[in-house]
Amino acid sequence: MFSISTDEEQYYGSYETAEEAIEEATNGYAYTHFWIGECVSPTQPEDMWDSEDWLEHVSCQYPNLQHNHPDNSTKEQRAELEQEVKTVMAAWLDRHKLRPSFFVIENPVEYHVVDGIPCNVTHT
DSSP: OEEEESSSSOEEEEESSHHHHHHIIIIISOOSEEEEEEEEOOOOGGGGOOHHHHHHHHHHHSTTOOSSOGGGOOHHHHHHHHHHHHHHHHHHHHHTTOSOOOOEEEEEEEEEEETTEEEEEOOO
8 A cells, every 4th residue: 555745744545556646646636746655554562562671671670689580581481471472462452452553654755746747756
């Protein structure tokens, strides 16, 4: 999916191809300067959770503990924890319909319309 912007900050519209978006920006809206960006789903919240970060946070809360501390876990144990927490987070997000409903823009391409023809602006 692709979207149109006139300021490279706010994008709108949803088009199957970049060509459809360019056509709409050029002929539908008669813009003379615009960007076309690819709409991409954001990183899902559960994929932002990291066992290393959490264990570091825990160790900062209990700096004087030496034995039986979560920070003494093995790499395999941390991977297991991370997978289990991500599974629970994903189920919770789905159950409560709290998944992100927006998209992020990647690879924006700037266009100027010259004599009615959209021209890709290449920055060097």
